[in-house]
Amino acid sequence: MKFPYGICDFHKIISNDYFYCDRTDRIPLLEKGTYQLFLRPRRFGKSLLLSMLSNYYDVAKAGEFDTLFGHLKIGKNPTPLHNRYFILQWDFSCVDPSGSVQDIRRSLYNHINTCIEDFLRYYGDYDIRGVKISPDDAVSSIASLISAVRMTDYPVYLLIDEYDNFANEVVMGINRSSEDTYERLVRKEGALKTVFKAVKSSTSHSLFDRIFITGVSPVVMSDITSGYNIAENIYLKPLFNDLCGFTHAETETSVRDTVRDCGLEEEKVSETLEMIRTWYNGYKFAPDADEAVYNPTLTLYFMKAFYETCKYPREMLDSNLAMDAGKLEYISRIPEGGQVLINLVRENHQAVISGISDRFGIREMLTDESRDHAFMISFLYYFGVLTLYDITDEGEIALKVPNLVIRKLYAEKIQTMLLPDPRDRDEGITAAKQLYQKGDMRPLCEFVEQRYFRVFHNPDYRWANELTVKTAFLTLLYNDILYIMDSESETDRRYADLTMIIRPDMRKYKILDILIEFKFVKLKETGLSGEQARKLTQKELRSLPQMVREMENARIQVKDYGEILEKRHGNLRLRKYAVVSLGFERIWGEEVNDDG
Numbered sequence: 001m002k003f004p005y006g007i008c009d010f011h012k013i014i015s016n017d018y019f020y021c022d023r024t025d026r027i028p029l030l031e032k033g034t035y036q037l038f039l040r041p042r043r044f045g046k047s048l049l050l051s052m053l054s055n056y057y058d059v060a061k062a063g064e065f066d067t068l069f070g071h072l073k074i075g076k077n078p079t080p081l082h083n084r085y086f087i088l089q090w091d092f093s094c095v096d097p098s099g100s101v102q103d104i105r106r107s108l109y110n111h112i113n114t115c116i117e118d119f120l121r122y123y124g125d126y127d128i129r130g131v132k133i134s135p136d137d138a139v140s141s142i143a144s145l146i147s148a149v150r151m152t153d154y155p156v157y158l159l160i161d162e163y164d165n166f167a168n169e170v171v172m173g174i175n176r177s178s179e180d181t182y183e184r185l186v187r188k189e190g191a192l193k194t195v196f197k198a199v200k201s202s203t204s205h206s207l208f209d210r211i212f213i214t215g216v217s218p219v220v221m222s223d224i225t226s227g228y229n230i231a232e233n234i235y236l237k238p239l240f241n242d243l244c245g246f247t248h249a250e251t252e253t254s255v256r257d258t259v260r261d262c263g264l265e266e267e268k269v270s271e272t273l274e275m276i277r278t279w280y281n282g283y284k285f286a287p288d289a290d291e292a293v294y295n296p297t298l299t300l301y302f303m304k305a306f307y308e309t310c311k312y313p314r315e316m317l318d319s320n321l322a323m324d325a326g327k328l329e330y331i332s333r334i335p336e337g338g339q340v341l342i343n344l345v346r347e348n349h350q351a352v353i354s355g356i357s358d359r360f361g362i363r364e365m366l367t368d369e370s371r372d373h374a375f376m377i378s379f380l381y382y383f384g385v386l387t388l389y390d391i392t393d394e395g396e397i398a399l400k401v402p403n404l405v406i407r408k409l410y411a412e413k414i415q416t417m418l419l420p421d422p423r424d425r426d427e428g429i430t431a432a433k434q435l436y437q438k439g440d441m442r443p444l445c446e447f448v449e450q451r452y453f454r455v456f457h458n459p460d461y462r463w464a465n466e467l468t469v470k471t472a473f474l475t476l477l478y479n480d481i482l483y484i485m486d487s488e489s490e491t492d493r494r495y496a497d498l499t500m501i502i503r504p505d506m507r508k509y510k511i512l513d514i515l516i517e518f519k520f521v522k523l524k525e526t527g528l529s530g531e532q533a534r535k536l537t538q539k540e541l542r543s544l545p546q547m548v549r550e551m552e553n554a555r556i557q558v559k560d561y562g563e564i565l566e567k568r569h570g571n572l573r574l575r576k577y578a579v580v581s582l583g584f585e586r587i588w589g590e591e592v593n594d595d596g
Contacts, residue, residue: 001257003296003304008047010055014068016405019303021250021296023049024074027056031079031235035203035211037221038240040285041384043297043318045244046214050089050159053212057085057157085209086126086149087159088119093162097169101184104166105191109138112195114365117142126152139198146207155209158199164215186223196228198295203230217382223361233358238286245283245293251276254303262310271504272312276302278484282402284388292387295449298405312505316480317405319495327383328413334371338417342471344380345410350389350398351377385409408480415475418455427451428476435477436500436512439575445589448472456584457530466520469581470497473516482506496561501569513574515565517558519550523583533585541586554578555592562594 004018013020030036030053040046055061055068062083069075095455096107112135120131131148134140149156170182185192202208213231215221221231234240235570259268280298284291298318305313331337343349357378364370365379377399380386387402401407419425428451431443452472478485483500500514523533525546541547558576566572579589 001254001307003254003260003300003307005300005304008045008051010048010051011061011068013048019254021246021301022054023243024056024069024072026240027053027074027241028079030212031081032232033232035230035232036234037213037215037218038243039215039217039233039235039382040244042216043295043383044384045296047091047161049244050161050212050214054087054089054155054159056082057210058087059083059085059126059154061076084154086119086123086152086154086160088115088145088156088208089159089161090115091161091168093165095166097166101181101191104170104181104185107135107448108166108191108195109141109247112138113141116145119145126154128152129341131464139194142195142198142202146202149207155207155329158208158211160211160213162215162219163213164220167220168216182223183370186220192220193224196224198231200228217379218358219361219365222359236286236356236358238288238290241284241286241289242291242293244296246295246299247291248277248281251294251299258303258307258310261307272306275312275504279403279405279480282387283384283427287388287391287397289388291576292402295384295403295405309428312503314481317408326350327380327385328409331376331380332417334376334412336373337371337376338414340373340376341414341417344386344401344469345407345471345474346467350400351386352392352396352398353377354396356381356388356397404480404485407485408478411475411478411485413470415478418472418475422501424451432476432479435577436479436482436514437482437510439512439591441577441579441589441591444473444476445579445587447476447586449587453584466518466581469520469584469587470518473579474498474517482509482511496558496565499561501565501572507571510572513565513569513572514577514580515558515562515574516577517554517561519554519578519580521546521582523585530583530585533582538588541582541588544582547580547582547588550580551578551588551590554580558592559594562592 002018003019004013007013007018012018038046038049055064061068065077065078065083069078074082090112090368092108092111094111095104097104097151113135116131117133120128124561128148129151130144132141132144134144136321167182167185170185178550184190187193198206199211203211211231218233221228252269255272255276256269259266259272276294276299278296280302281292283293300466301318302313302316305311328341332341340351344351351373354375357374360370360375360378364375377386381388381399384407385401386399388397389400390398401410415425417430428447431447434440434443448469452469456468458570474485477498477500480498482503483506484503486496486499486501496515497518498514498516502509502511502513515533521544523530526544542551555578558578562576565574576592578592579587581587
């Protein structure tokens with residue numbers, strides 16, 4: 001088996017017999033539309049989808065149809081439109097977003113002109129005459145191409161990949177200078193808007209007979225408005241939920257084949273599937289979709305490593321997705337955004353909104369009054385760090401963090417948000433190691449008390465609450481190299497606050513399985529001031545009736561959860577802990593033994 005990690009060339013994948021999940025049966029459904037917009041997060045297979053469409057409709061590849069598609073679903077019943085188009089393709093991720101408006105316009109025009117020149121060379125045998133390339137005006141080049149194609153027998157199918165890429169790069173600068181640059185690109189006679197106006201104009205003569213556009217968010221499409229208002233949004237339709245992404249059945253097939261080729265025991269299939277499901281599954285893009293899908297890039301990353309070594313990859317997060325953390329950084333700077341991130345990192349937490357917004361532009365992204373809860377949740381959905389989960393009884397949409405690999409991004413962002421000094425983060429991680437390597441909870445409790453609680457006293461963190469304490473521990477302990485990390489893991493319909501179960505392939509190391517139950521006592525319950533609480537000795541802290549009560553509750557719960565985990569997993573080196581926080585001043589943490 002060959003897994004095409006990083007390869008988005010359909011022709012190369014099929015010709016070289018790489019693993020391919022067949023989506024050609026969706027072609028008849030796509031043909032029911034003419035000008036379509038399809039959004040998915042980064043690294044989710046959009047470029048491969050466009051490459052497949054390009055090979056299917058390209059008139060110059062008619063002689064290869066049987067080779068490329070004969071064994072696929074569409075090959076058995078092709079549509080009349082196959083191999084009936086000239087293909088013009090733009091990839092706006094190639095446009096340099098840096099520099100002035102003039103620099104960006106030049107990069108955009110250069111890219112379009114280069115694509116037209118490549119088009120003319122590729123279709124050199126089709127007698128396309130008189131096209132004039134205007135170096136200073138790609139819109140003029142487009143018009144010239146349209147005039148020339150009008151004299152041939154074939155219309156153009158325009159494919160635009162990452163239509164919003166360079167614009168998003170400008171936007172994510174999030175300052176007034178970047179706002180001005182972006183506005184001048186999309187407003188009035190800005191370069192991007194005029195390009196889309198030229199594309200729209202060509203459709204009235206059926207010269208751009210079909211257009212398929214991919215991107216990540218609707219921000220740019222919202223801002224160019226009348227410049228291109230003909231796109232049908234298909235990204236929320238259930239029929240296209242798995243147009244990009246792998247189904248469970250497809251993933252299971254590749255896992256079974258790999259386990260067989262590696263000569264591993266049959267039990268390895270279920271273990272491996274659980275690993276991939278835990279880290280990479282969970283994406284649902286349409287409210288009425290029947291099945292969640294796996295992130296294809298991450299799944300291929302895992303499967304390629306697994307097939308080549310017959311071992312799981314050490315790092316579960318492919319570094320190519322690490323830059324998605326920038327979207328969490330953007331949300332963290334919005335008022336109340338930090339609390340949104342902390343709430344979302346909880347395992348059982350759902351963010352509920354009336355509907356996904358499909359009309360927000362740069363002004364909404366830069367104006368606090370517009371960046372309400374629904375905006376933040378919709379934004380995170382488009383960028384793949386939240387996914388649709390359910391429809392509530394009231395008909396609203398519930399979203400959640402899709403899987404552990406994305407939860408890691410949240411944990412890392414929250415840690416840097418609360419501990420901006422890297423020296424503090426290093427010290428916290430060292431304290432965390434004392435827990436899962438030695439079973440010593442004391443250094444971690446002391447660190448949270450001395451470092452994190454100091455942060456929570458800052459007026460900027462007025463949103464901090466008892467959930468923040470638990471999240472502080474999670475961000476320091478999060479380790480997906482050694483552990484399957486769960487915050488509020490379900491145990492018999494109840495939720496353990498934090499579990500760290502050693503990955504199956506990491507049990508050879510001398511580390512511990514960890515279970516922690518947290519409780520929180522508000523200062524006002526004790527009648528103490530913050531200053532008085534800080535002066536308490538450990539003996540006095542552990543004598544407060546409210547602390548004693550909550551510690552006993554935590555002990556009972558952590559014992560119950562521990563028994564359930566032992567029965568579920570077996571062969572655990574489980575250590576159980578109870579942690580009680582007195583406001584944001586003091587912490588009492590201790591190990592809980594079954595006989596204690």
